[in-house]
Amino acid sequence: MNISHIEHIGIAVENLEESIKYYEGVLGLKCYSIEEVADQKVKTAFFMVGQTKIELLESTSPDGPIGKFIAKKGQGMHHIAFAVNDSTEALKLAEERGVTLIDKTSRKGAEGLNIGFLHPKSTQGVLTELCSKEK
């Protein structure tokens, strides 16, 4: 699997602008990027914390994964993302080790990374993302 570090922690929020005010105004972090990822029906905002990022996720549609998550559970921690060398290889390995995949192969996520998700029902309750840089 070769996980090198926690790439980011994904947090579902109702309103990106309001949440950015908290992360900047209270915690003193700096939002360095806002990006829409149409494929995932989200708008993201990123903050660097050491080597790890916080990724805020606002839904752009009620039927997207974040829209559905917030409707059921409200705002809060949504997923953990690990940096790996090759996300498609890591997905394959996870499947061989008995994990149910959401994505069979990688797709494009924020910041141009190749990403894929493991189903929380087979990862001890935590939605898990594997991501790697384009080689």
Ligand SMILES: C[C@@H](C(=O)O)C(=O)SCCNC(=O)CCNC(=O)[C@H](O)C(C)(C)COP(=O)(O)OP(=O)(O)OC[C@H]1O[C@@H](n2cnc3c(N)ncnc32)[C@H](O)[C@@H]1OP(=O)(O)O
């Ligand atoms: C931009 C990109 C990036 O980083 O670059 C992103 O982050 S995109 C971030 C947004 N995209 C994604 O999350 C894509 C992957 N997610 C998905 O495909 C979906 O959200 C699923 C995780 C499969 C959930 O699907 P859906 O909402 O249709 O099903 P559901 O609500 O019935 O959930 C099925 C079961 O999983 C649980 N469940 C749902 N979301 C969960 C989460 N975030 N963490 C832990 N458990 C979770 C539910 O409680 C439920 O358990 P019970 O059966 O016990 O009630």
